[in-house]
Amino acid sequence: MDELVFRFLVQSKITSLAKEDIHLQLLSHADYPSINAITDTLDYFGIENIAANVPKDALQQLPKLFLALIETGKNTELVLVTQLQKGIRVRTLQNKKKIRSIEKFSSQWTGTIIAIEQEEKKGSFITRQSSFKTIITTSILLSIIVMALLFTTSISHAVYTFLTVIGSVVSYLIYKESTGVKDTVTSKVCAIVSLKVDSCSAVITSKEGRISKNVGLGDASLLYFTSLFFVITLVGVHTSTLFTIAIGSLFVVAYSLYLQGIQLKQWCGLCLLISVVLISQFVTLFIAFSNWDFSLLYVIKGLVVSMTLTLLWFYSKPLLQKNKELLKTKKEYLSFKRNDAFFLNALQQDSIENLKHLPQEAQVYFGNRDAPIQITAYTNPLCGYCVAAFELYDRLLMQFPTDVGIQFIFNTSKDLENPSTQIAKRVLELYHKSVSDAFSALKDWFAHRDVDRWIEKYGIPNSMLLMDDRILEMHRDVAHQNDIRYTPETLIGNQKFPNKYYTYEDLFLFVETLKENAPIEIKHQMNSNKNKKSPVVTRL
Template sequence: MPDIIRTTIGYLAAQKIKIDKNEFAFQCKSHPDYPSLLAVSDTLKFFRINNGALVVNSSEIELLPDAFIAKLKIEKSNPFFLVVKKNKLYTIKNKESNIVKVLSLEELKSIWQDMVFLVENEKQIEDTSSNNAPSYFLNFIFGSLFVYIFYTSHSNIWDLIFMVFPIIGMILSVGAFKFVLNSESEFLSKLCNLTGTSDLSEQNSNSSCNTVIRSSKWKIFEKLNFTDLSITFFSSQIMGLFFMSLYNLQAQYFSIQFSLILLSTPMIIISLYYQKFIIKSWCSICIAIILTLITEMLFLTIFNGFSLLNINFDGLAIYGLIHISILLIWSQIKKLLLAKNDLEKQEITSNRLKRNYSLFRSALTDAKRIKVPYNPICSSNLDDTLNLDILINPYCRYCKEPTKMLEKLIADYGDRIKVSYYHNIDLDTTSISNMQKLVKNLLNLRLTNKHITFSNALIDWFENKDENSWFPKYAKEFDETVVNSILESQRIWCKENKLGLTPTLFINGYQYPNIYEIKDLPYYINELLDDNSLKNDF
């Protein structure tokens, strides 16, 4: 996760603002100006978190709150740091570089660059993290059954202790593979910076792990990937011990493991040489994996002993089958993970282009501007607002999400926007349909009540679409003449402008471009509100 995103998430945590970290990172990377501070600011606004960048002189540092993001002059580092004040001392933190240093006010002034970034914690932000409870529950059940079966089939405590080593190795190996996917965690970042220096100007990021794990300076590492070897090796150890113990083949298992670890010695030496003399950078995760292998070898030598005589064809066949199965399974899982990672990168690149406001505005204003008729079904009576006019059909399933999105924008931006709903209904038919009755009652609700009452009724309909419950709850007597007059003017407007498909959205008279999805409107809303040229002559 890039530095500016890590620093911002750390700042939000310090301000006790909850946010979906993965979603925030994805939306920020999708911004056209990423990795700038503007991308962070706009993304926070998208999450309804007020924020701003300010110019603050070094003489005004003491006036700042206890936590903020500041631009500091430190070599070999991203310039934006989380600054936390406590007892007249300032702790500066750079999440990716793992820089943590306590400075006095004078020391902070010496590296100050007159820019701070602040957020407001006005209200609790909805945490949009997905609910993983079912997945956690299934993993817990699987793990519990695995441990129970493994424990009951072993009378030797040393066998149980040995299982800890491949589990640790597996966790480290999966962590190493995360660097291939560029999705490392904060724990991995800290682990990868264990070899860093204490000098503030010389500390670097976890690029050492990235450099080693993703390096292909030697052609051998193009075919013989370090992460693949470690994942399949430790996975085979775990599953091999589990299944071979069911056949009372523990002695053969440990002899096989000792032999394999001995055979891996050249690979360990090559890895250390590669890091020291070729890459000239140490990978803490790789060192930890190597130490795990050495610990396993010492454990087997001291506590289990070994003998090549314990190895026979049956043991080799079972372990070989397990290892080949894991190789095949991992090759498929890896393909899926890499494909998913590539698709995410493509989506981010595509979103940067799609969310470029200049391109969106150009597509929006390319069409002819349409004059929309007066409509009392609107969220505001103010004139100097951003007008969002939408043609909907209550029975159209595609209108549900745009309607909910617009009502959410009304809740977030209030009178800064005016949302109006239009309908294309033929009143000349002899029979009165349920859609006519529904639309007329909705219109009457807005004529006789505040927008919130109309909004609740509209959302209730789209959520349930139950005529038997909706009409008794919201239907009232109304003046047919007034309601029919408004609906007839909307029908004529639709006919004159050849409008029939729903939903159709207009922004200050410009029809929403077909190449963009209506659900993406929130990404442009702040810039639309600031774009006064769209309001000219409207």
């Protein structure tokens, strides 16, 4: 499922999200695999989405790209749908593509879709570091390969180098498979030669396929081809020496075929591909070979390079294994962390009894007053930590306009000339004239936190409006009565957000949980509002 979701995001031009992050968020969801797991993950990363049941006759009115559920016999399957000029292209969980007519697709389609905006929001907190690292790593590797090819002295040497690169890539896939990391390319290659899904894994991880306890086929193959590549790049090509190695590799090919065909009776597509590369290298050097010319210096240099790489590999391998274990621990931690019962229990640990409220005329309120999730945000414009909290409030109001209502309480200085008081008072003035202007001013402040710039743009408060001074005093009094001493402080109902266990971004994991656990009177109000409408499209 994560591969399909990742492809969905990439084709929707949302490319800054790390595949690993999607994998962790999906797998740690309590309802994985499900529609809910996908939508909650998209919500968490700030990607506006909708899951809905749509009438089948509205198919051509839907976006060009979306996820859908189709019926396959007695089961339903998630697929990625692309609408073409004449037909529908469907990509399955097995990464198989099929072109179907609109009529055939409609007959299988359940009507359920997940659609997203095909443009990444600038306000999204999605990290771009992974994309940057990928670009840098790819550029370095391509530069090394190009340099290696440029320094070759003949076509046969260039072909040999190219085959070495292919061998290194395939060896990397074998290593990934040996560690239990699944890959789409691996699945495709293995599916060509065997109908069994786990045929490659069975051969690669078999006891017979291991050289020793700590060295498997993946290690040996990866070390062999990477050592060859760096010897060619750093030392050069010595045909006689490399041809001797190629002759020895034919025995490895013979053993590999014997192991798969006779002993294990299973075929591994990646292993066969390595055999093809080794045979091709032998043929290439055989054609280029003219006479035996032994070079002790070349052998010594080659051994130094190979031994250096081997030592580096076996030094870094435990770190890679620890990283894998860390990812597993992280997944388990996320699964535990996003447990609804644990979150609600943590939320209830710090409740404010007899919570004091502001009268409505003194409130600074944004969002839906009848929303199931009611948040009270205690803030101070000069509070640096309040920036992250405000980004949370902004995203919540943007993504869940009907589900969230937020009241701001300014816990500012009593000094009327203090910048925090001046900014809060000016926001109050704007709020009385336009709610949206007041929110824009707050958003602008927390985005830049430059007093002179902000005052130049929005002006200073009117010192004659004593009522606003009184309102700010009421804000401070309510904060004091509720024993709110520091900002930011976020209340959900009368319960403090558990900052000890969760970050503000984590709140997006529990929006549905909070809606389901809304007070009975709010649920009744929501249901009465829903009964007034009969929408054609039903949100899930």
